[in-house]
Amino acid sequence: MEFLRPATWDEALAAKAEYPTALPIAGGTDVMVEMNFDVHRPSAILDLNRITELTQWSNDGGVVRLGASVPYARIIDELSGPLPGLALAAHTVGSPQIRNRGGVGGNLGAASPAGDSHPALLAAGRDVFVEAASVRGTRLIPIDDFYVGVKRNSLAADELIRAVHIPVADGPQQFSKIGTRNAMVIAVCAFGFALHPKDGTVGTGIGSAAPTPRRAVEAEEYLRGVLAERGLWESGDLLGTEVIQRFGELVKAAASPIDDVRGTADYRRHALAVMARRTLTWTWNDYSKQIRSAA
Amino acid sequence: MSARTIQGQKNLQNINQASKDGIGGSPLRPDGNLKVKGEFAYSSDMWHEDMLWGTALRSPHPRATILSVDISEALKVPGVYAVLTHQDIPGSKYYGLEIQDQPALAIDKVRYHGEAIALVAADHPETARRAVKKIKVEYEVLTPIVTEEQCLDPGTYGYVHEPHEYKSHAYGNICHEQRLVSGLGVTDEVRALADVIVSGDYEVGMQDQAFLGPESGLAVPAEDGGIDLYVATQWLHVDREQMAPVLDLPEEKVRLTLAGVGGAFGGREDISMQIHACLLAQHTGKPVKIVYARDESFYGHVHRHPARMHYEHGATRDGKLVFADCRIVLDGGAYASASPAVVGNAASLGHGPYVIPNVKMHAIALYSNNPSCGAMRGFGAVQAAFGYESQMDKLAAELGLDPVELRQLNTMSEGDYMPTGQQIDSPAPVADLLRRAKEMPLPPPLDTAHLDVRQLPGALSNTSHGEGIVRGVGYSVGIKNVGFSEGFDDYSTARVRLEVIGGEPVAMVHTAMAEVGQGGVTVHAQIARTELGVEQVTIHPANTEVGSAGSTSASRQTYMTGGAVKLAAEAVKRALIEKGRRRYGWTHDDITLAGGKVVSARSGALVSMVDLLGDEAIDLTREHHHRPTVPFDKETGQGFGHVQYTFCANRAVVDVDVELGLVKVVELTAVQDVGKALNPLSVVGQIQGGCTQALGLAVMEEIIVRDGKVRNASFTDYLIPTILDTPPIPVEILELPDPHAPYGLRGVGEAPTVSATPSIVAAIRNATGLALNRIPVRPEHLTTELPG
Amino acid sequence: MRVTFTANGKPVEADDVWEGESLLYVLRERVGLPGSKNACEQGECGSCTVYLDGVPVCSCLVAAGQVQDREVRTVEGLTDENGELGLVQQAFVDAGAVQCGFCTPGLLVQTDALLDQDAQPSDNDIREALSGNLCRCTGYEKIMDAVRLASARKCAGKGASE
Structure with a gap:
């Protein structure tokens, strides 16, 4: 096994081109578990810690470009305003120590359906892009095209994740996760939700309840329709139990979970419906308040 | 080779602490400073300059016949010093706490997922892991026997241990059973006496001790052909008793020293890596360290018995219990471990702290191809309590009574009798x-x-x-219950030494008690202070140079080894006073020790301990035995157990x-x-x-x-x-x-x-x-x- | 490979480090700092918590090669130069927060970091900050007491020195 320590991004890309099976490591919170438990023995480990630009973010007012290795702790502290859904999700990741090391790049690289960032990224809208780069060049992968299978993503062997581009929130966002204890737990299932009043859409993200993170497309469409038809974006009026209930049912229907040691498929569906109803209620209440205080 | 070269050995030396606090006080832990400084040497911290790392190949199958084991490729891995199978064991191939039914390495078959089959010693843990993967084992995988129904029908599903393999009285796939009947038992006539009857089926999952310090230790081969083992355990002497026959060594050549123990909770009552590390050290002539990773820890120790229980309680309209009928089935897994004692506790304590005139109970532990289960904090009683307390709530609801009131109507008091016939005295x-x-x-x-x-x-x-x-x-x-039961004499030994060091009287306490975090060392020092009237107390490392202290389990150590320290300290006190009487001709009948002096209640200080002792030390060892108990009758469960x-x-x-x-x-x-x-x-x-x-x-x-x-x-x-x-x-x-x-x-x-x-x-x-x-x-x- | 870094203010180097080794292994087995503990090696228990460039992390999840030229501070580094216990260490002993002690080194580093950021944390803040440090012995009550005690002493000390 080799241990590669590129000092710059270009060196990192060159290394990844030379060793396409090298395993990138940044926070190490996934990779080292596999090393310690003999799950994985890559030909080389590619350490990205020396590349400081990966731990930086920028905000042009419309989009946050989040470096792949910005630790969750900093997302919580520094980006709760522009990225509230992701910040809430970040707060549910592992423990404080894990949040000091792990970042969204690792979550995307591992592409586990249980990764906590994914539902928040999906909910943030269709204009979320993973910035992937190789010696061949850079491309922006739409988040909806990124997850391709259980722990599989659409990166090429020579590509590394450099950053994620996430639109600045234009409405309330929420994130809920089920765990069988009250801290430090892998998601039994999770749900991210965002209101996008600017373009009149809503975003959803389901975690740990399908082979990949996925959005609840029909639920999004249903709610988008209701909000538009009833002029609710403008009025901020109550959604009504029926709408909330229906939304929950559609989220539930979008999942295809399994039974495993962490929970049953039936429970996951049930909990998703509850979380969908609650997060919709919270975000809509916040939105209504904004509308009313603006009026 | 000696322990001298072992790194981080501060708790392998005497720990001294000065305090005024005797019993009833809360002095600080004598090992507290070492622990917060990171200097307390736990078993996984043991280190020797030319040590090897040991690891085990474990079965991926819960039940299989081993057709062949080929270690040749593993032996070729550079850095590998030994690869051992059961064929390399010099002595007896079996061990066990109560029933010697467990092979130190699997022999021709595996009985649970994670059973050790072969061992590797290498120069680095990663080398050892690589070598383990090169051991080729051919299995004939068999359908595991895992449910109660399967276990109780060996004719159809087979035996976990074939009848000719039994090492004890056990039969079928039942490892142990205990019945109990008191009063009139539970008959139709008795049932008719109850105004209300509630029943329920209850289930308890398999809990793990999940101590944080993984199983680990360092075995160092000695020049006399014996072995020194530094290990985290709950009972040094019972480890040695099981190890020596396997290693084919006399017990005195198997010397154990307690390294720091990162929690236990029952999970270290059984042997884990002890025999394996010693076998590798014997074979290679080098010190061998084994440290389980967390996954191996789950495979490498016993768990709390999962239980299925049926309870039926009858009561009068005003809430007085009339009868209880109960069946408790505990899954003991592949090997016996502490199953017999767990069954004994479940049967004798399974009705809770209640006076119940008529009782019938049947408790069994099964052999199965599930992970072995044994000791965990409160064993037998924990499972049953979920059953009987659930029943009390159910009964209260049925009678429309407050759940606490219903319990209070039936709770036992001093003078009442247990269903075993033992009076609460x-x-x-x-x-x-x-x-x-x-x-x-x-x-x-x-x-x-x-x-x-x-x-x-x-x-x-x-x-x-x-x-x-x-x-x-x-x-x-x-x-x-507190302490070991059913006729077992789980005595404890303590050695107390009083001498003058640096112009001050100092008491040293030496026991083999496993300090697993509970604070026994703190209490030993307090007892020595109270009995000997000194401030300075030294705790000697726990090892097998002194007699057994029994196990750190069954809530027994303060009672038993604390009691032994008290006896030894009292003996030292008597010897010191006797020395004074001989030297000074005291005739007082009110002499005691306090504040570093020999004191008469009426006449005041007689002499300082420093003057009385001079260069001499008083060094006495005492055993503490609790009052005797008897085994429960197999059929009626009666006995002072x-x-x-x-x-x-x-x-x-x-x-x-x-x-x-x-x-x-x-x-x-x-x-x-x-x-x-x-x-x-x-x-x-x-x-x-x-x-x-x-x-x-x-x-x-x-x-x-x-x-x-x-x-x-x-x-x-x-x-x-x-x-x-x-x-x-x-x-x-x-x-x-x-x-x-x-x-x-x-x-x-x-x-x-x-x-x-x-x-x-x-x-x-x-x-x-x-x-x-x-x-x-x-x-x-x-x-x-x-x-x- | 060779790895050189600073541990508790002193330069250290380790040779023949296997590329898959963790910082925890290097600390415990190669540079004589076994204070950080190896309870789970998957970041679930916090027993191996150390400061890496001033930030508390699980050392079992840091690859040894990643600490090249960086600064590590372990439980051994919480003691002052005379070997006297640091404020948090003393509070844990005094409050009875140490039983088996295996979780203690990680808790000490994490508590030290918490009180550095906020000398007077609320109970909820303490629980959140320590939620990645498992303890199996104490039921956490004495640990809460220890952190409160350390906080009180720290604030009193600050008040006295200001």
């Missing part, structure tokens, strides 16, 4: 414990105006902002998100009679820790086994409570002395683990109205189960 304030638990102030209701998600079910997972939350309150009480009983009552307050099935325990109150709190700070710490393990069993902890395979051998999926899951635990201590025990003390560690789980489940039932007949209660139980 010391205080048993069970009703009072319940009353006190109930009278403690309740925590304030959820403040919905100032919600902090961290206080809610789900906490930072942000699942509720107050929606769906319902509060519940539940009560329970439990009974546990237990040394002492201990009781704890709890009140749990929970908030349940009834829509999502998530639970937050808001408060867990404990009230316990400890006879005499030798160290109140430690006593409270024990009770709070015991309650928290009970909380884990109530709502999250379970080793999930499917078709004999362990599915969650990691801390990612075997969850133990975090600080955000654990509530404030107010503790009230009663001190009603037991006249049969040293200082009147009562063992502390297990009672809260027995009693607290049912109180939490009762509180969840109170919030949800669900039946909840299985623990741990999982979210899906709360969202799909039917009302109780």
Whole structure:
């Protein structure tokens, strides 16, 4: 096994081109578990810690470009305003120590359906892009095209994740996760939700309840329709139990979970419906308040 | 080679501490400073300059015939020094706590998922892991025997141990069984005496001790052909007793020293890596260290027996119990371990601290191809308490009585008889414990105006902002025995030495007691101070140079080894006073030791210990035996089987998100009679820790086994409570002395683990109205189960 | 490979480090700092918590090669130069927060970091900050007491020195 320590991004890309099976490591919170438990023995480990630009973010007012290795702790502290859904999700990741090391790049690289960032990224809208780069060049992968299978993503062997581009929130966002204890737990299932009043859409993200993170497309469409038809974006009026209930049912229907040691498929569906109803209620209440205080 | 070269050995030397605190005080731990500085050498910290790393190949199958084992490729890996199978074992191939039924390395078959088959010693843990992967084992995989039905029908499903393989009286796939009948037993006539009858089937999942310090140790071959083992264990001498025959060494050549122990809770009662490290050290002539990774730890030690229980209770209309009928089936897994004792406890304590005129009980432990189960804090009593306390709540509901009142109508007191016929001959304030638990102030209701998600079910997972939350309150009480039972003489030995060092009298206490965190070393020093009137006390490292201290289990160490320290210190005191009488011709009848002096109550100080002792040391060893017990009659369960009983009552307050099935325990109150709190700070710490393990069993902890395979051998999926899951635990201590025990003390560690789980489940039932007949209660139980 | 870094203010180097080794292994087995503990090696228990460039992390999840030229501070580094216990260490002993002690080194580093950021944390803040440190012995109550005690002493000390 080799241990590669590129000092710059270009060196990192060159290394990844030379060793396409090298395993990138940044926070190490996934990779080292596999090393310690003999799950994985890559030909080389590619350490990205020396590349400081990966731990930086920028905000042009419309989009946050989040470096792949910005630790969750900093997302919580520094980006709760522009990225509230992701910040809430970040707060549910592992423990404080894990949040000091792990970042969204690792979550995307591992592409586990249980990764906590994914539902928040999906909910943030269709204009979320993973910035992937190789010696061949850079491309922006739409988040909806990124997850391709259980722990599989659409990166090429020579590509590394450099950053994620996430639109600045234009409405309330929420994130809920089920765990069988009250801290430090892998998601039994999770749900991210965002209101996008600017373009009149809503975003959803389901975690740990399908082979990949996925959005609840029909639920999004249903709610988008209701909000538009009833002029609710403008009025901020109550959604009504029926709408909330229906939304929950559609989220539930979008999942295809399994039974495993962490929970049953039936429970996951049930909990998703509850979380969908609650997060919709919270975000809509916040939105209504904004509308009313603006009026 | 000697221990001299072992790094980080500070706790392998004497630890000295000066304090004025005798018994009843709460001096600081003598090992506390080393522990907070990171200088306390745990077994996994042992290090020797030319040591090798050992590891084991473990079976991926719960039941299989081993057709062949080919180690040739593994031996070729550079850096590998030895690859061993059962054929390399010099002596006996079997060991076991009570029944020697477990091979040190699998012989021709494997009986559980994770059973060790071969060992590797190499220059680096990674080299050893690589070599293990090159050992080729051919298996004929067999259908595992895993359910009660399969175990009880060996004709169809086969034997875990073939009849010719049995090492004891065991037969079929039943490892041990115990029946009990008292009063008239339970017959149709007896049933007719009850106005109401409630029954239930209850299930307890497989809990793990989940101590944080992994199984580990360092075996160093000695020049005399013997071996020195530095290890974390609960009982040095019983390890040695099992190791020596396998290593083909006389016991005196197997020398054990206790390294730092990172928790135990029963999980270190059995042998884990001890024999393996010694075999590799013998074979290579080099020191060998073995440290289990967390997954291997789950495979490498026994767990709490999962249980299926059927209970039936009858009572009069006014709430007096008439009868109890019970069957408890414990899955002991592949090897016996402590199963017989677990069965004995379940059978004899399985009716709780209640007076029940007519009782029938049948408790069995099965052999199966599931992971082996044995000792864990409160064994036998923990499982049963979930059954009988669930029944008490059910009965109270049926009768329309308050659950605490119903219990108080039936609780036992001093002078009452256990269903075993043993009279309770010391205080048993069970009703009072319940009353006190109930009278403690309740925590304030959820403040919905100032919600902090961290206080809610789900906490930072942000699942509720107050929606769906319902509060519940539940009560329970439990009974546990202290010390080893059923005729076993689990004596303890202590050596106390008094001498002058640096111009001050210093007492040294030397025992083989395993300090696993409970604070026995603190208490030993306190006892020495109280008995000898000195401030300076030195704790000698625990090892096999002194006689056995028995096991650090069964809530027994303060009682037993503390008692031995008291006896030895009293003997030293008598010898010192006698020395003074001979030298000075004292005739006083009121002489004692205090403040470093020999003192007469009426005449004052007679002489300083420094002057009296001079260069001489008084060094005496004493054994402490508890009062004898007898085995329970196999059919009737009658007999004076237990040394002492201990009781704890709890009140749990929970908030349940009834829509999502998530639970937050808001408060867990404990009230316990400890006879005499030798160290109140430690006593409270024990009770709070015991309650928290009970909380884990109530709502999250379970080793999930499917078709004999362990599915969650990691801390990612075997969850133990975090600080955000654990509530404030107010503790009230009663001190009603037991006249049969040293200082009147009562063992502390297990009672809260027995009693607290049912109180939490009762509180969840109170919030949800669900039946909840299985623990741990999982979210899906709360969202799909039917009302109780 | 060779790895050189600063541990508790002193330069250290380790040779023949296997590329898959963790910082925890290097600390415990190669540079004589076994204070950080190996309870789970998957970041679930916090027993191996150390400061890496001033930030508390699980050393079992840091690859040894990643600490090249960086600064590590372990539980051994919480003691002052005379070997006297640091404020948090003393509070844990005094409050009875140590039983088996295996979780203690990680808790000490994490508590030290918490009180550095906020000398007077609320109970909820303490619980959140320590939620990645498992303890199996104490039921956490005495640990809460220890952190409160350390906080009180720290604030009193600050008040006295200001």
